[in-house]
Amino acid sequence: MTTRSGTESFGSESMTMRDVARRLGVSPMTVSRALRGARGISEATRARVLAGVSELGYRPNKLARGLRSGGPNELIGLVVTNLANPFYSQLAIGVEQVAVSFGARVVLGGTGEDAGTEQEVVADLVSRGVDGLVVVPTGYDHAHLGAVTAHGTPVVLAASPPMGIDADCVVVDDFGGTREACRRLLARGHRRIGFLGLPASLWTGSERFRGYAVALEEAGIDVDERYVSRHRGDIALAERAARDMLALPDRPTALVTANNRNTIGALRALRDWTGDDIALAGFDDIELADMLQLPLTVVSYSAVDVGRSAAKLLFEHLESSGPLPRSSRRVVIPTTLVDHPTAALVPH
Amino acid sequence: MTTRSGTESFGSESMTMRDVARRLGVSPMTVSRALRGARGISEATRARVLAGVSELGYRPNKLARGLRSGGPNELIGLVVTNLANPFYSQLAIGVEQVAVSFGARVVLGGTGEDAGTEQEVVADLVSRGVDGLVVVPTGYDHAHLGAVTAHGTPVVLAASPPMGIDADCVVVDDFGGTREACRRLLARGHRRIGFLGLPASLWTGSERFRGYAVALEEAGIDVDERYVSRHRGDIALAERAARDMLALPDRPTALVTANNRNTIGALRALRDWTGDDIALAGFDDIELADMLQLPLTVVSYSAVDVGRSAAKLLFEHLESSGPLPRSSRRVVIPTTLVDHPTAALVPH
């Protein structure tokens, strides 16, 4: 008799600690102590209680536990703008991995890229007793998150540094990665390089553009606004912007794209392009990039690592119970430049 | 003065309903009633209380509420095998959308494709007071989920029908989709069609293979075991299996793949293939499939819809409070066959 039949895993009507205690002829307190591995109880009774608990299929109510102690609820919140973006699902994977390793679970909160919703979602999660939050902030004013920290719930930012508050954060090397990508294009002789990017109001948008601008400046090239398009990253918008750039009389010979959606837009534009070869480099790796019809250089990094690091920072705060030191560490996730040659160009 | 400054959204130390009541000179009960829109309170006092609540930035503690009322906690659990699989992140998106539209949030639970872990995770989520669960079951015995339902927590299955219990479920048309894909290959004159699939122990694996077998039988072709590979869907394993099949003396002229990882493996194998053209059709759509170097036919469907439908079924149960009728509805998400021609074959 190794495992019990699943059908008995739950009492028919949810059982309380008192019920267990009664049937075992002890006090609820003894059951509680046995269950939490607390001291002040003999090994004999503990074993007996645990056996009974397992027998009856009793599970303590975590809601009640959290309500009572103010102690950890083993629950953290993950607030992201848009789960449909693969970056965020990867991030969620990382956060979940670390959370589970600390015995905690993850509650999701989607903001739909709206700052008001973000504030609402964060407040809701706090009212649900999350021990902490990993937040990908939407806006450029994080003051309301500062209020959460003050309330006693630590917050770690992902993909953007804190603005207007102190908080730990994990960011990708947006600047360095983009600069490297541009440098590679420059090293290959390109002088007219187009940029398809994100709004300057987004941290990543701003940093990646800066990487582009610095790389060009290092090469003694001025940024030409006709070669720059910055928008919220729709694939359709990116494709159109790429087409427009290619229609210029002195069109760019290479394009740099600031995220995967811009890259895909550019790829679609180039798919129909019949003129000279256009080189392409972009932020974010793409699955099957080695199967595409065009060679592609990408700035690759692990979004899972972003999530993992953020969660780790969060749990460090949670372990060291105290009045939340004004920490403001910054972890930078490195990027790698990867060349994906086309199969046709690399015969076997 | 439209919005309040974010900094005041939380009291410095978490405030209780009694604090609010005291400062307003009323009883906690009045505050409670005002907050929940309960009846038995004059509009005047309600307005005054709500103003005060908003002023003080008070938020009720949902843990305490849930504990007391036994009512809905506005929290549902989503249990999946492996978030890294895009199917599950899409599913999560759908579930989250519907949950939010019902004012609920989603707690994640990963099982790592282990039946024991699944049982543990489900029990944990129940102990956290979820109102219901959407589960992508791991094993082929769902008895332990039946125990959860008996406990009073409704469960909806996704991607697999219930086995050994009664439960609502949402499944993809695995059988029909695969049969269509095979039919298309047969219509193009292929007679030797290879199958790269999943273990028969998985529902999807079994159903998709059945679609393959039926399509062949309809065409008067016997299944040739040399053309069939069934394994847990690693990309590497799939690639190897594809290579092995192509090495056969009378090799298949077409391959059918049972999921995206098998498709990718097959694509990689074909990338280096120098012989006659091999046709490829697979379950699951692939982003940028139209940019690949090979034409590809895919069985496409919306994983988001799977999540949405599952969540909708769940909330229907939750709305109709009662002793959980032994419901066992089955929603089938349809598939579409999509041809992705290669750019090179479709000049513009």
Add this chain to the structure above:
DNA sequence: CTGTTAGCGCGTTCAG
């Protein structure tokens, strides 16, 4: 319409 009492299930505190 409003306020008081009691208790959700558990854990801290203090007696035995």
Add this chain to the structure above:
DNA sequence: CTGAACGCGCTAACAG
């Protein structure tokens, strides 16, 4: 080492 009382924050159920 064990048990009894009390309270976490909120809300049914009953007073007034």
